[in-house]
Amino acid sequence: MAVVDTDNILEEEHHHHEPFIAHHFDDAEQQFDSGKLGIWLFLVTEILFFSGLFVAYTLYRIHHPEIFEQAHHFLDKRLGALNTIVLLFSSLTMALGVHAAQNGDNKKCGLYVLITMVCAAMFLGVKAIEYSHKWDLGIFVRSEFSYHPHTAEPFHVSPYLIKLSVIPVLLLVGFIAASFFARASSKVALSKFMGGLAITVGGYFVGVLIGMTFMALTAENEHAQLESPSQAPLVLRALTLDDDKHDDGHADADGDAHADGDHSHADGEDHAHGDSHAKSPDLGRDVGIFFSIYYCMTGLHAIHIIAGIVALAWIYWRCLVVHWRPDYFGPVDYVGLYWHLVDLIWIYLFPLLYLID
């Protein structure tokens, strides 16, 4: 039994704690370790949260490999790759931000965190282009799936894109106004903060513009595919032909698509031959499931990006009011780890969805 110093057993009445150490922690180190372990465990739950979707992906890919091979032709590899680069770069700036916070350099940290936020918003802008383009073509989740190919003018603004951009526009106006208002009432940090948020939302529109440019570059290629169906991927042919199903001249190709659909049945999943059968061939129908999974995975990922922007904004604010110091930078580190995870999940999503061959 350890010797107990019974004379000094009472806790002192008043702890002289540093203000940044919560009252229930003994010291800065314990606080940092707790936060670090906590964020790692949180990341574990995040991975498991996505795991359900990855399992669903795996199962449907095992059961319908041909669908997955074909369906990715609807996805724009170049936009996917662009977004990958944007996120990778944002992870770099995040890491630099953490490094700056460790040195207590709040100004630098704020700059890097701001760049990270802008990249995140750019990612969302590109995603908005991808989504709205697909919706234009009728590529929705399984039950709404009704592919009707057409080529749009370059830089055509889809009505879906306008709907998606309503909130960013409002945010942009709001943040700019708030920034000026704060400056007028000489709240410097708040003005900078609002300005930073406005720049972040600006990143979204940069993403939209870059996405549009890419789309314009690929439009010709897409057009060519529609002109000569024999060049198009099988799935496009099947879906295109089905669109004019009143035309008897295409019976041959139609049968082809059905054969492929039957192949997927041989894999033994319980498919209902409901009313949907009349609308589109099996292949087209199951491509809808691919897009259900695609929207679930990328949508959930996009929600995490948005949550990441909110968390980064909090870090950015605390940079502006100079909170970080070499012995207290935990939250920057934790948000950084979260951001790397969001990046990492995209690193998996990109090849799984875009690069199947």
Place this chain on the structure above:
Amino acid sequence: MASAEIRNKIFDTPETNYLNHTRGWKSWAFTLDHKRIGVMYLIGVTIALFLAGAFALVLRWHLFWFEGGFLSNEMYNQMFTLHGAIMVFSFIIPSVPAALGNFVLPMMIGAKDVAFPRMNLMSFYLWIAGTCCLAAAILSGYGLDTGWTFYTPYSIETSTGVIFATFGAFILGFSSIFTGLNFLVTVNTMRAPGQSWFKLPLFLWSLYATSIIQILATPVLGITLLMLIAERTMHIGIFDPKYGGDPVLFQHFFWFYSHPAVYIMILPAMGVISELISVYSQKRIFGYSFIAFSSVAIALLGFLVWGHHMFTSGQSPMVTLIFSAITFTVAIPSAVKVFNWLATLYKGSILLNTPMCYALSFIFLFGIGGLTGLFLGALSTDIHLHDTYFVVAHFHFVMVGGTLTALLGGLFHWWPKMFGRMYNDMLGRISCFLVFAGFNLTFFPQFVMGSRGMPRRYASYDPEFQIFHQWSTFGASILGFGILMSFGVLLYAAFYGKRCGANPFKAASLEWQSSSPPDFHNFIHKPILHDPYDFDSQVYDKDLDTYIPRELADPKTVPPRREPVHH
């Protein structure tokens, strides 16, 4: 050696404690104190228990006559669904960890609070929000009739409030994750100086194992329920066979969470029992490390057996065989615990007070619940027993006979610490007897009728089963009265009970070194660490009329150690 003045200061009932150091509803609603959050959780889960329990009694009385009583078939379906959903998601899962665990976990490691107090409060408010969503399914008039398992495709087709309920369960999942995450971090980083893992009370080992499950399993439920909501609103075709989806996939996802969740329900209860058996036998727990590691083993094995819920759902025979085999291995760590508890009782100086009575009935009831699980884990018998009252009786023996009994036992054990007042022990023991007798009367007949083929979830049944149902209904009424009485005894004690000292039961874990009720900071001194099962480390102090650590006692009155200290 400490002076009498210091002793009084530390152990005597204080003027201000965590209950009254601040006043007003805001001081509770925005508290970050783990003790207050624990008490609020306790009130919350008790309300959920009584609500879902009332549903159970309605069901039982409806089944009193074979042609069915006063409920329409639709109402009957909604009633058993809400009974199950509220009991599972709002009561059993948070009961022991979030109410009792929140209160004692930081104190057991000599800490001031859990690692993330704000997250802890958030967990409680998420619990309220989730439970309100479940309740909204009732109040909105839609109801819910899918069973608590939300199986597809029915959960996609039914017109009842599936979205309300699944969203509620989703939120409750986050509440559960936050509690688990908090506990893991707290135990890892905030133990008292010198408190190694093997000086933790076994309750903490079981809470730790529980938290691992909460962290690893609950997110999967979260995404599954989100997918179900998406399926219902947008028909994404992942679970719905009409759109090429796979309903069995939903069952896999659901049970990947919900089977480990069974261990979220029972492991903390087992931890409570380890404490109770040892303290009220005043004997070192037998096989400490075996009990500790069996908790971890149960947590890990729990992830590998989910398929045994789906023996009749059309899995491949090979998978079924493997799941059955792994299911049997869970019996090993469970039996390790039971044998160690029994060995602890052997030659102990047993005090048959209320908590101990509950602990002993736990061992009996959990034993039956566990052993009947083997019939269900075996493939051939399960084909016969699947979806019968045998299953209902089996899991009620584990969930009610196990978890609820342990919760009540734990409440009677820690109540004097929580409120500084002692309950009427005789009334407590009577409540325990009523719970025990009522419970057995309720569920033993269900084993019999289940094995004779009475299917579960039916609003009416063949006349030959009527006598069993009637016994069961009588039993349920007694059980309900017993539970009410136990809470009545506790509630009365909290306000009017006799004042009690810091450590009335001569327990050796750290939480008993605070005053009763504890100070806001838990301890006003540095608690003196002993092995949590070294009861000889505590000695009686006449002035304080309670047990205090040997080191702080008046040296003139300290008796010599009875046995050498183990290390």
